[in-house]
């Protein structure tokens with residue numbers, strides 16, 4: 001049996017388990033061959049064509065825009081572990097899922113319910129990458145709101161203090177579990193809301209994130225254990241409102257209401 005056939009058989013056997021988790025595990029190569037080498041073998045088969053742009057799987061982690069040792073109340077160890085393991089893991093998994101989808105979508109015999117497992121993983125990993133990149137990019141500031149964002153908070157919540165109380169209450173409602181709080185400009189309704197999100201796939205449609213807070217335990221457990229509220233307080237002190245303002249300006253121009 002040729003290497004090409006071995007690779008293809010391995011891919012099909014893996015996905016035929018019906019378990020996306022096992023599918024991802026199979027992408028951790030132990031035989032020294034790269035994922036690209038395997039994909040190259042698959043797309044050279046008579047049943048396949050060029051790699052789809054949507055499934056190139058070439059996402060790269062964005063570096064931190066701040067010195068992780070200089071945040072207030074959030075340790076360098078916590079930030080680096082979060083960036084490297086959780087965010088970095090999401091980028092690597094998204095690439096693996098996309099590359100696998102490129103192969104699987106060309107397999108006409110694959111049952112849709114099995115393909116659906118991998119499509120779910122595509123949504124999970126995409127959400128995780130996007131939200132983590134917003135989260136890290138809105139850290140590293142002095143926590144003092146101003147400009148366009150402050151105007152919007154006053155417009156939609158009455159005052160900065162009322163907005164902050166609602167944002168923190170929403171966050172603390174997720175303490176001890178998982179999820180995100182997303183201050184978003186909804187491009188459909190034109191409104192500003194602090195959206196509660198249970199996981200990476202749980203976003204209000206058309207919500208353009210302005211400020212993102214990670215409430216998964218991995219975002220604070222190293223520093224605060226189960227004391228999620230203390231982490232929320234520390235997060236507020238490190239918000240980079242300049243980035244929030246930049247997003248708010250861009251969202252205003254893209255209003256689709």
Ligand SMILES: [Fe+2]
Pocket residue numbers: 082086087132214216218219
């Ligand atoms: Fe996270």
